[in-house]
Amino acid sequence: MHAGDSGSEFVKRGAERPTFGKRGFAPWTDRTAQPLLRIQALRKRFGGFTAVDQLSLDVYQGEFFALLGPSGCGKTTLLRMIAGFERPDSGRILLDGVDLAPVPPHRRPVNMMFQNYALFPHLNVEANIAFGLKQEGMPKARIAERVADMLALVKLEGLGRRKPHELSGGQRQRVALARSLAKRPRVLLLDEPMAALDKKLRGETQFELMELQRQLGLTFIIVTHDQSEAMTVADRIAVMDRGRLMQVAPPKDIYERPNSCWVADFIGEVNLFEGRVGADADSVEGTAFGRLRVGRKIDVEPQGRVWVAVRPEKMRITPAAPERQASVENCATATVVDIGYLGDLSIYRLRTEAGVEIRAAIANTGRSADQAIGWDDRVWLSFAPEAAIVLTR
Amino acid sequence: MFKSLMKSKKNHSFWQSLVIRLPFGWLLAFFLVPFLIVLKISLSQTAIAQPPYAPTFDLAAGWRGVQTFFAGLSLDNYRFLGTDPLYILSYMKSLQIAAFSTLLLLIIGYPIAYAITRLPRRAQAILVVLVILPFWTSFLIRIYAWMNILQHDGPLNQLLLALHIVREPPSWLSTDTAVYIGIVYSYLPFMVLPLYATLEKLDEQLLEAAADLGCPRWKRFWLVTLPLSAPGVVAGALLCFIPIVGEFVIPDLLGGSRTSMIGQTIWMEFFANKDWPTAAAVAVVLVCLLVTAIVIFQNHAMRGSERD
Numbered sequence A: 001m002h003a004g005d006s007g008s009e010f011v012k013r014g015a016e017r018p019t020f021g022k023r024g025f026a027p028w029t030d031r032t033a034q035p036l037l038r039i040q041a042l043r044k045r046f047g048g049f050t051a052v053d054q055l056s057l058d059v060y061q062g063e064f065f066a067l068l069g070p071s072g073c074g075k076t077t078l079l080r081m082i083a084g085f086e087r088p089d090s091g092r093i094l095l096d097g098v099d100l101a102p103v104p105p106h107r108r109p110v111n112m113m114f115q116n117y118a119l120f121p122h123l124n125v126e127a128n129i130a131f132g133l134k135q136e137g138m139p140k141a142r143i144a145e146r147v148a149d150m151l152a153l154v155k156l157e158g159l160g161r162r163k164p165h166e167l168s169g170g171q172r173q174r175v176a177l178a179r180s181l182a183k184r185p186r187v188l189l190l191d192e193p194m195a196a197l198d199k200k201l202r203g204e205t206q207f208e209l210m211e212l213q214r215q216l217g218l219t220f221i222i223v224t225h226d227q228s229e230a231m232t233v234a235d236r237i238a239v240m241d242r243g244r245l246m247q248v249a250p251p252k253d254i255y256e257r258p259n260s261c262w263v264a265d266f267i268g269e270v271n272l273f274e275g276r277v278g279a280d281a282d283s284v285e286g287t288a289f290g291r292l293r294v295g296r297k298i299d300v301e302p303q304g305r306v307w308v309a310v311r312p313e314k315m316r317i318t319p320a321a322p323e324r325q326a327s328v329e330n331c332a333t334a335t336v337v338d339i340g341y342l343g344d345l346s347i348y349r350l351r352t353e354a355g356v357e358i359r360a361a362i363a364n365t366g367r368s369a370d371q372a373i374g375w376d377d378r379v380w381l382s383f384a385p386e387a388a389i390v391l392t393r
Numbered sequence B: 001m002f003k004s005l006m007k008s009k010k011n012h013s014f015w016q017s018l019v020i021r022l023p024f025g026w027l028l029a030f031f032l033v034p035f036l037i038v039l040k041i042s043l044s045q046t047a048i049a050q051p052p053y054a055p056t057f058d059l060a061a062g063w064r065g066v067q068t069f070f071a072g073l074s075l076d077n078y079r080f081l082g083t084d085p086l087y088i089l090s091y092m093k094s095l096q097i098a099a100f101s102t103l104l105l106l107i108i109g110y111p112i113a114y115a116i117t118r119l120p121r122r123a124q125a126i127l128v129v130l131v132i133l134p135f136w137t138s139f140l141i142r143i144y145a146w147m148n149i150l151q152h153d154g155p156l157n158q159l160l161l162a163l164h165i166v167r168e169p170p171s172w173l174s175t176d177t178a179v180y181i182g183i184v185y186s187y188l189p190f191m192v193l194p195l196y197a198t199l200e201k202l203d204e205q206l207l208e209a210a211a212d213l214g215c216p217r218w219k220r221f222w223l224v225t226l227p228l229s230a231p232g233v234v235a236g237a238l239l240c241f242i243p244i245v246g247e248f249v250i251p252d253l254l255g256g257s258r259t260s261m262i263g264q265t266i267w268m269e270f271f272a273n274k275d276w277p278t279a280a281a282v283a284v285v286l287v288c289l290l291v292t293a294i295v296i297f298q299n300h301a302m303r304g305s306e307r308d
Helices: A002-015 A075-083 A125-136 A140-153 A169-181 A199-216 A227-233 A251-256 A261-266 A367-371 B002-011 B014-042 B059-071 B076-083 B085-117 B121-136 B139-150 B155-162 B176-201 B204-212 B217-228 B230-245 B249-254 B262-272 B276-306
Strands: A037-046 A049-059 A064-068 A090-095 A110-113 A187-191 A219-224 A236-241 A244-249 A271-277 A283-287 A290-293 A305-310 A316-318 A331-341 A345-352 A357-363 A378-382 A389-391
Touching (some): A037 A075, A049 A244, A064 A075, A064 A227, A075 A187, A075 A219, A125 A169, A169 A187, A199 A227, A236 A261, A244 A261, A261 A389, A345 A378, B076 B085, B085 B176, B085 B230, B085 B276, B139 B155, B139 B176, B176 B230, B204 B217
Parallel strands (some): A110 A187
Antiparallel strands (some): A037 A049, A236 A244, A271 A283
């Protein structure tokens, strides 16, 4: 009805801005594209602790950007500096080319969704959503209209008169989202928005959030320590550690082409083998797994120190020696130490003759397979040369 | 709440139900029973006897004794309160002083409590101790100290003369001003502590959220801090208002003799006039007034905090 109509109007208004079908959305590869948000050599210290260290970053209009890292890596501090709650020691934050340094938080065209939602307990849902609009001095009738839009958008119609304490955790999360979106911020900052939800609800909410972001065409920056969440929702992920950016790339690249052992190890599980580049430049010698052949030429001079990373799901386990292919090097015998059954996957912990521990993840596709390999079995481990990632640091 | 308490009682063990009933027993023994005794005295007549009122309950006389006892009770004392303006003026005076003092306490206490919460944790603890430090000295001694400070050639007037603020030393004692000074001084901790307790719990992130949504600093105080500290304001106001209405020592030592507060009137009836029944009636009316005021105030405050 009325609320529904205006709800779609809110979305349409958003769609007037440049929106992107997410397929082929990659403004960061376009040299001519102007970033919406530019962070330049940003630095913030708390006492002797450097929270954010010489960090530079560009975020583009319409992007869903994730800041991912272990706790204490500075991701929340970075978000709070964009919102204006923390003042950087040095460096600049530019939004639409305007330096935000002299702009107090209440004048910045960005809004934040807080980790514990920070809903006003003395106001009902409508008043919470209307709070920011009232500060803008928007006429009452338009506020009511916008609030109805927002309630429809987050599917909370009919709950407008409730107080926050009368809502479930998931509903509170939606109110917080609606409140932070109501002013149509240039950038929406989300601080661990799903940390308080249970796992199943979190999964659904992730997809809803992506859908919402695509509909509205707004720019979202999400802070999370949950890598699967970042991988699911984001167009690009910035992996942070100790105040620095380790890698900024789309989820697939972060996983398939990490730029360092740290990132490879932080995102998902990985088996790392240290060695030296062979004379033919497409093999690595002297690893605990023996001589490893990799899929492409290594851009390091022979005898240079490198690491070969292999994801557990790229490992193959066979009861007998694998058929002699080109990759005769990439196999070894090992003993099964432990099997973790996860339902869809089984995680195998194995030990090679040399005493190196290897992890392998095998998809449980067939029912008959479950008896094939058990504890203490001697098996053959192997992986394809293309599965190997060569890292230089 | 009471109902749910009763319902859940079934699952409780003997000791649990004892613990639950203990406060009720306490209230019964030390509040309700004494109140009923005072109520009974207020319905009696003065008598030159021990105790100084009649009728008294005579168990030996049996059923006839009970009948004479109830026949002897009357509402005469309450009618008497209405005829003498002394009592009405006294009530008015008490309510007026209590209301105005409570307002003063709020105006002075809120900024103090708010300022304490803005400080680092350690400093907060020290300041809270400082707020309650005056309690370590006897209340009476502190009021005597104020008599000394406020007397004609006392430190206050000497200071005012030395600073050339006044040419003639004003007389402070025996004025309402002195009563206000004494009350505000004595009751400030009762206002500051509940306010501090609510303000201290206030989630800093709510203020950030308000700022994020475009609310400037002064407005954040009005729209977030103040409404969320309403429970503290209500608690502090009740904690001050109720005892101030019945305050006896401060107006007696610092106040004038023209109009007395209700506490002084009760004292006078009890000890000077030996008129226990009238004193009891004054006290019962005071309790009724206060209970009505509290119920109205709390209902209003509740609705206020529920409202958006």
